[in-house]
Amino acid sequence: MGNYSKALEFYDKSLKIRERSLPPNHPDLAISYNNIGLAYDNMGNYSKALEFYEKAIKILEKSLPPNHPDLATSYNNIGAAYSNIGNYSKALEFYEKAIKIREKALPPNHPDLATSYSSAGSAYDTMGNYSKALEFYDKLHKIYEKSLLPNHADLATSYNNIGHVYDNMGNYSKALELYENAIKILQKSLPPNHPDLATSYNRIGSLYDSMGNYSKALEFYDKSLEIRENSLPSNHPNLATSYNSIGLAYNNMGNYPKALEFYDKSLEIREEALPPNHPDLATSYHSIGLAYNNMGNYPKALEFYDESVEIREEALPPNHPDLATSYHSIGLANNNMGNYSKALEFYDKSLEIRENALPQSHPDLATSYNNIAHVYDNMGNYLKALEFYFQQQHRCSVLQHR
Template sequence: MGFYFAEVRKLRRELQAAYGAGEYKKALILGKNILQKYMENDDANTMEYASDMHNLGVIFDTMGMYPKAVEYYKKAAVLKRDCSGESLSYADTVNNLAIAYNNMGEGEKARRFHGEVLKIREAKLGKDHPDTIYSLFHLGNTEEDLQQYEKAVEYHQQALERARRSTDFSKEDMADIFASLGAAYDGGGNYRRSISSYEKALDFMEKAGVEESFCYMIWTLSLAEVCEKAGWNELAVEYCEKAVQMRRKMMQDSHLDYINSLNSLGILCCKAGMFAKSLQCHEEVLRLVQEVLGSDHLFYADTLNNMSADYSGMNEMEKALEANAEALRRKEAALGQSHPQVAVCYMSRGRLYEKMGRDTDALAAYEKALLIRRDAVGRMDPLYADTLEQIAGLFTAKGAYEAAAEYLQEALYIRR
């Protein structure tokens, strides 16, 4: 190593300080200057050079510039392998490369590199080392991204089994695995096991004393979504409400993430038959949307339409029709009369009329929605089939079975 390396060490310290302070552009300049020093001294074929190239990839990675990160990780990995074979340092760089491919949505490439890292770490660190376990974890997440849910579950279960044997695996790390297992079960449609896994993830976070964290809140929301899919609406409301309360502590009421979560809570409450609570949520959403986005925003119209469902649940049908009419007026003004979102309001209006026994008005509203959806999304779209089935249900309720059958046959053809 030449005398220039004292200058390289100085630049590294400056880079670390800039990176720690979030000054990533400055860190990039310093990183490139470091590599230039090696080039000027004809010393760009060493492990030290490879490590500094890896560090530059990390900066690009942190900035979300994944193609550039991949470029530097690849070069660093090749040089590390040339200098010291398939070492742990080489595996670390390949691991970062695989995760960058994950972030780019290139799951097949990510899978290949995660598999390579797993083999190296198992051979050099053992099967129960935390780094080896995390390679299994990353493979599981990659399989989930590729919608290979059974394989994802298999990897996560292996990671979990080894983590339980390890004395170096933290409660937060265990929570990570359980949450990913919950997501994999959810993707595969096994909602009971998904719920159980998410609950265990939250339990580990609580034991670690970090329940007031962003991860805990996100996993609570995910748990609410799975409970809704499983048809456990009251439990979904319980978890969603908990997540909304946490989100309110973490951010201002005007933050869109909070408003969206509150809106989701309102929708869940409506599904669970908690109409007064649902209306309360949506009234708050309406106020916040008006303050943050304005009353001309589509979110405002959507909220009015949600409130019409709340009023319907409370049998306040005139208020329900009034809220629906206002939502419809605003959507037509913003989007035109032939937009699919306008059809959503007509579908809601039809259900209100149907509940009121105004079947002729209900049929007219459904037919209006059918016409819009035919022109906007086509006759072979599931939304068109939804409308046909709604009309068929209206005819069936009145004993007009032949008319209902025609609509159902067309809907069935589309579904097939």
């Protein structure tokens, strides 16, 4: 039903009884702590969730054998909480503990193993390690294909996850195929206001945004937002995701004041709900920077880009595509201000990451080559400009024949 505050009320009553009647290391106390953690998790209060998950794990590590499935569940929950606050390397540490137990203790098609593979795949996807993400998502999908009916909602989630990796890799046709597989299942198997449908609609919207079909993107973003506004608390991070997505579409359509209106809504939630070094905050700052850049206010754009890149350099691995995006945007603002040497410095940093992290057919590579060529053109170095324009043309031909 999703009434998490009511759930918390009853979990608290249960906990008070157990704290009075049980010894402090009793497994039933761990169950209470875990349930309260889950409720806070679902409400988007991830630091509070982590506090209760850690209380649970302290009891379970003392009272259960080291390969017990309940330990794996707790490790996975702690991993999810770290993932939600943006600490993906810490999340993977706990996900791997859970996987190690579950691969030994459970049959190979057990749903809990599927949960672990899904969690690890998501963390690797967010960290920009797409091959590793696909490895875990493929393991997950094989379990679901063997154990679930073809219209099961979890199978749709699996299609969504794999589609998201292909989306991040720039393979939009493959991503759309997988997203559409997912949405067909979800529309049959879930009520029309289910949060998983909102996630699917938002992802399809994001894909259309990347493909340049902004009106189609807005259509799906609006579907997603309608569900989230009706089913989530007003400060939930997923609402911030919807507002940011809608802002991005308006930005791409050239409606910058409207874009800023939605970016500000997103930022307000994220600043309240997330820790100050969370990657989603960096996304908000970067989005606002983009709008100011497009409005010609380059110093204001750089102010927000700097806030974004500061978080990303701290929170993400050094070869993450989002860092490349930040460097590219800072380069673009400097280019627009006529600071060509500074622009080249950041374009080069961006290109180095993209050449190492992205498939050779990714459209962002073509954008990098084109913009570097443009700077050399502005500087009067036409031979160097031609070199990068040819690189850009090559990437475009790869994209057309992919």
